[in-house]
Amino acid sequence: xxxxxxxxxxxxxxxxxxxxxxIADGKVTAILDASGLDASARRDVEGAVQDLLGQxxxxxxVRVAMMADRPQRRIIAIGSGKGGVGKSxxxxxxxxxxxxxxxxxxxxxxxxxxxxxxTLLANQSERPVAENDKLVPVESKWGVPVLSMGHLVEPGRxxxxxxxxxxxxxxxxIDANWGxxxxxxxxxxxxxxxxxxxxxxxxxxxxxxxxxxxxxxxLIDATRAMQLFETxxxxxxxxxxxxxxxxxPHCGEVSDPFGAGGVESAAAAKGVPFLGRIPLxxxxxxxxxxxxxxxxxxxxxxxxxxxxxxxxxRWLDGADV
Numbered sequence: 001x002x003x004x005x006x007x008x009x010x011x012x013x014x015x016x017x018x019x020x021x022x023i024a025d026g027k028v029t030a031i032l033d034a035s036g037l038d039a040s041a042r043r044d045v046e047g048a049v050q051d052l053l054g055q056x057x058x059x060x061x062v063r064v065a066m067m068a069d070r071p072q073r074r075i076i077a078i079g080s081g082k083g084g085v086g087k088s089x090x091x092x093x094x095x096x097x098x099x100x101x102x103x104x105x106x107x108x109x110x111x112x113x114x115x116x117x118x119t120l121l122a123n124q125s126e127r128p129v130a131e132n133d134k135l136v137p138v139e140s141k142w143g144v145p146v147l148s149m150g151h152l153v154e155p156g157r158x159x160x161x162x163x164x165x166x167x168x169x170x171x172x173x174i175d176a177n178w179g180x181x182x183x184x185x186x187x188x189x190x191x192x193x194x195x196x197x198x199x200x201x202x203x204x205x206x207x208x209x210x211x212x213x214x215x216x217x218x219l220i221d222a223t224r225a226m227q228l229f230e231t232x233x234x235x236x237x238x239x240x241x242x243x244x245x246x247x248x249p250h251c252g253e254v255s256d257p258f259g260a261g262g263v264e265s266a267a268a269a270k271g272v273p274f275l276g277r278i279p280l281x282x283x284x285x286x287x288x289x290x291x292x293x294x295x296x297x298x299x300x301x302x303x304x305x306x307x308x309x310x311x312x313x314r315w316l317d318g319a320d321v
Contacts, residue, residue, distance in 0.1 A: 109148030122291025214262030
């Protein structure tokens with residue numbers, strides 16, 4: 001039986017996916033395009049090919065390979081250099097705002113020792129499964145899949161790992177089965193250590209967003225983070241000022257416990273865009289703790305996140321920020 005005769009035994013819907021089909025010494029090798037098929041559909045197609053071709057005269061064995069083009073996925077690092085400046089909250093809200101605008105986006109919580117995304121996205125109790133030796137991200141009700149060490153260890157359990165183990169864990173989170181996600185936001189831990197170096201060396205982000213308060217100590221660390229990305233030839237997309245101004249709920253007067261304008265000045269001094277300010281707000285804090293990020297709704301508290309997400313989206317499209 002010829003190759004073409006074998007292909008003719010397949011239904012049109014399967015035959016159109018055949019990239020290559022060869023028979024030699026009774027063994028058939030079929031390579032099919034699996035683009036657009038989920039895991040269950042791939043298994044069904046593979047089984048149908050094996051059954052239909054295995055019944056042909058002279059066929060002793062059928063081998064099926066399913067291939068699909070990997071999406072062009074870009075990585076954006078969200079860093080700060082310092083802990084406690086709100087980069088996890090920013091990451092979650094940016095991802096949700098981008099998803100609501102039509103982007104296919106996922107989150108990697110790379111803060112191995114202090115993961116926050118399971119709380120922010122209200123899926124702490126979920127656990128990822130493995131498929132073909134790759135983790136499958138945990139879904140969130142906001143349409144943004146996420147992977148975090150918070151999904152892999154018991155709540156409250158301390159992680160005492162050295163550098164190589166941390167690098168390996170990060171690799172598994174980023175190399176997971178992200179499906180059709182076109183964009184991954186990486187919520188980085190504070191500092192410029194093993195996680196940051198592993199990411200720069202192995203995964204080469206398309207760009208980085210730096211988060212800081214206007215406090216001098218935070219700006220010093222933010223500058224170090226910028227220098228790390230610059231050393232790795234990673235473009236800094238821009239700076240975000242968090243905890244920028246607190247409006248008194250009683251009198252409406254705005255005060256600046258962490259200073260004001262320092263991040264914008266730092267951006268100007270470095271010649272990078274200033275992406276915007278996030279206010280110091282009780283509502284944002286309460287919503288984040290409750291797993292209901294402000295960007296998921298249409299209230300005023302989500303406006304600042306949506307504005308920054310819009311600038312990031314323009315950068316992704318190649319436009320000026």
